[in-house]
Amino acid sequence: MPSVDTPVPVGAFALLLVAFSAKHLAADFFLQSNxxxxxxxxxxxxxxxxxxxxxxxxxxxxxxxxxxxxALWWLALADFAIHTAVDRGKALAGQRTHFPTSxxxxxxxxxxxxxxxxxxxxxxxxxxxxx
Numbered sequence: 728m729p730s731v732d733t734p735v736p737v738g739a740f741a742l743l744l745v746a747f748s749a750k751h752l753a754a755d756f757f758l759q760s761n762x763x764x765x766x767x768x769x770x771x772x773x774x775x776x777x778x779x780x781x782x783x784x785x786x787x788x789x790x791x792x793x794x795x796x797x798a799l800w801w802l803a804l805a806d807f808a809i810h811t812a813v814d815r816g817k818a819l820a821g822q823r824t825h826f827p828t829s830x831x832x833x834x835x836x837x838x839x840x841x842x843x844x845x846x847x848x849x850x851x852x853x854x855x856x857x858x
Contacts, residue, residue: 743852750787765823781810
């Protein structure tokens with residue numbers, strides 16, 4: 728593989744990826760309540776649960792940004808917006824398809840959702856590592 732010249736320090740980038748992965752684990756699994764998990768996928772009255780959930784992601788990103796480069800606090804708002812769009816898209820796709828958990832396509836949808844979140848975290852880590 729050819730060398731890629733980059734201004735991003737690999738060590739800082741790796742540590743930030745770990746921090747964002749831990750933030751994602753906490754927001755998606757440890758801190759997400761049943762109200763958030765079930766409410767954000769409803770066809771109506773979904774805004775509160777969705778924003779509470781994606782607010783956890785934004786808050787985690789805010790803490791990471793403040794520790795690394797406080798001037799980039801606004802990345803928390805970007806993370807909130809991206810997570811909101813991805814999670815709402817997954818909810819809408821789930822409502823339209825009604826895949827049961829026994830259908831592989833249900834898990835593909837979950838996997839694609841997680842893929843988009845991880846790509847977002849890679850981008851956020853790269854921006855902070857380059858700062």
